[in-house]
Amino acid sequence: MISYIYMILIYHNDCIKYLTTVAIKINLWFLGVMPCFSAHEHVLATKLVAFYPTNYDKGLPTHMATLMVFDPENGSLKAIMDGEVITNLRTAAASAVATKYLANPKSQVLAIIGAGHQARSHHQALSTLFNFTEVNIYSRTLESAEKLSQEIGSTAKACSSVEEAVKRADIIVTVTFSKVPVLFAKWVKPGAHVNAVGACRPDWQEIDPDLMRGSVLYVDSREGAMKESGDVILSKAEVYAEVGEVVNGTKEAFCEKTTVFKSLGMAVEDAVSANLVLAKLRTT
Ligand SMILES: NC(=O)C1=CN([C@@H]2O[C@H](COP(=O)(O)OP(=O)(O)OC[C@H]3O[C@@H](n4cnc5c(N)ncnc54)[C@H](O)[C@@H]3O)[C@@H](O)[C@H]2O)C=CC1
Numbered sequence: 001m002i003s004y005i006y007m008i009l010i011y012h013n014d015c016i017k018y019l020t021t022v023a024i025k026i027n028l029w030f031l032g033v034m035p036c037f038s039a040h041e042h043v044l045a046t047k048l049v050a051f052y053p054t055n056y057d058k059g060l061p062t063h064m065a066t067l068m069v070f071d072p073e074n075g076s077l078k079a080i081m082d083g084e085v086i087t088n089l090r091t092a093a094a095s096a097v098a099t100k101y102l103a104n105p106k107s108q109v110l111a112i113i114g115a116g117h118q119a120r121s122h123h124q125a126l127s128t129l130f131n132f133t134e135v136n137i138y139s140r141t142l143e144s145a146e147k148l149s150q151e152i153g154s155t156a157k158a159c160s161s162v163e164e165a166v167k168r169a170d171i172i173v174t175v176t177f178s179k180v181p182v183l184f185a186k187w188v189k190p191g192a193h194v195n196a197v198g199a200c201r202p203d204w205q206e207i208d209p210d211l212m213r214g215s216v217l218y219v220d221s222r223e224g225a226m227k228e229s230g231d232v233i234l235s236k237a238e239v240y241a242e243v244g245e246v247v248n249g250t251k252e253a254f255c256e257k258t259t260v261f262k263s264l265g266m267a268v269e270d271a272v273s274a275n276l277v278l279a280k281l282r283t284t
């Protein structure tokens, strides 16, 4: 999955038509529509993703996603599939690509802020690239941080503050539903890499504006970041590059500096993942 997302990030400027997420507000929460056509991958698909943060307290999934895949030749419906697992895996795969380029290759300490689905998939994906000796987890409740820490094993520790979790970290992942900054520049080690994955609305933030402005800022899509990311819009931080531009060698990876990868998710990541699922089904 990680190597596939690589390719997609490189190609996405050249041959993919997609919309940044169109989100419809339902009372307090949202239904996102994410359509995409990739000529290179010969895939036409759309994801529908409802995100209801308050479901967490009701024991329901906070994201409910469905993917529809169409035949690009005639528009007929080829498949309807679950989009939750794909969302978890492709988001973490995109962060893993960014981290491979932007983090210190000798990174040993990982901090995860939030302890839900994305926390788990990010730990899994990043562990394929780095041998972490320490994984520090902070979440809204110590109980959920402890549960994830037990799942990970002896390298993991539940922390009682964000500061405690991140102060020694080489790589930080923020995967919360916070609408206000939770990660502050004063706690972050110079040279650390941050994957900022939550705060997917123009008026939501997870990252302190000083950290956004004081880091080299990478995004998955410039267009998406300028439209959807409160962390980018409200801080007025300057986007240095899309990760795809780093992968294809047109922009530099400043892995010795403090870097932030602001992820919002791109429809093409879902479309190509759905194509992978269909290809796998055909061979089984
Ligand atoms: N960039 C992308 O492509 C994607 C981003 N996301 C975003 O990632 C974030 C996490 O998603 P999931 O893991 O699926 O959600 P989840 O509901 O499974 O987990 C969220 C976790 O964050 C914790 N949390 C919530 N508010 C917090 C706060 N203020 N401080 C600390 N912890 C807090 C919760 O207790 C929970 O452990 C959400 O913001 C979601 O919208 C999700 C999918 C794709």
Ligand SMILES: O=C([O-])C1=[NH+]CCC1
Pocket: 032, 049, 051, 063, 087, 200, 264, 265, 266
């Ligand atoms: O890309 C995605 O699926 C999402 N981004 C933020 C919420 C869901």
